[in-house]
Every structure is written in structure tokens, then in C-alpha cells.
Amino acid sequence: MNIALIAHDEKKQEIIHFAMAYKHILKKHQLFATGTTGKKISEASGLDVFRFQSGPVGGDQQIGAKIAQNEMDMVIFFRDPLTAQPHEPDVSALLRICDVHRIPLATNLASAEIFIRGLERGDFEWREIIKEKLAKKD
């Protein structure tokens, strides 16, 4: 599964701890992230993470494009709801495109924990079926 990991600055420590705690599960998947989040996660955990641009300069949009192309299976985005973001339109667009394509989206630690356990149990395997179906349509 292709999984996007993103965190606003105030949530970076939280996503690092999350990635380290669930490294044994995450390492079985292809990980993607916005620039700074990806750098910090891979430095702290040793996980292999493909890094897009930093969020404020286009990383959120790059991840959104992967979703539009049906190439992202899950988004874990630890948002900071208490700080204004200069790229708020990009953040909203990313959340919206997840809903458009019914991509599982966790926006805080509590829901991300449920996602990761579901991932381990195979609860998201339906994504593979959908991907195959859409690939055949093309």
C-alpha cells in the first residue's frame, strides 16, 4: 500500500513517535511524505520514505495529484488546527481530494492508531481491488 505521512510543524514530534512506534507495520509499505516530515521521520526511524516538496511549497498538492491518479491508498495527516497555515488552500484541497476519491484519511493520532491496526489486519485490502478495477478501465 502507498501511504502518505504528513504533519504540520507543531505535530512533527507526534508523527515521529507514531512512525517509530509502528515501524514494524509501516516498513511493509511504500511510504511517501511532504519534505520536512519525511526527512524527520526517516532520520528518526530509519524508514525509507519518498519525499515530495515541503508542504507550503507544493508538497500537499503533489500528494493530492497522486490521489487523483489513484496512486495513494491512505493519508495520515497530523494537522495543527490551532495555527494558521500560509498554504491553507493546499491543505483544504488535499482533504477534499481524499473525500472525492474515498481515500482513507486520518487527521490526528487517535484515528491514525486505528488505521495502522486496520492496516496490520488487512482491513484496507479493498484498495488493491479498486486499483485493479480502475487500471482495467483505463
Ligand SMILES: O=C(CO)COP(=O)(O)O
Ligand atoms: O505543511 C505541511 C502540510 O500541509 C507539511 O509540510 P512539511 O512536511 O514539508 O513540513
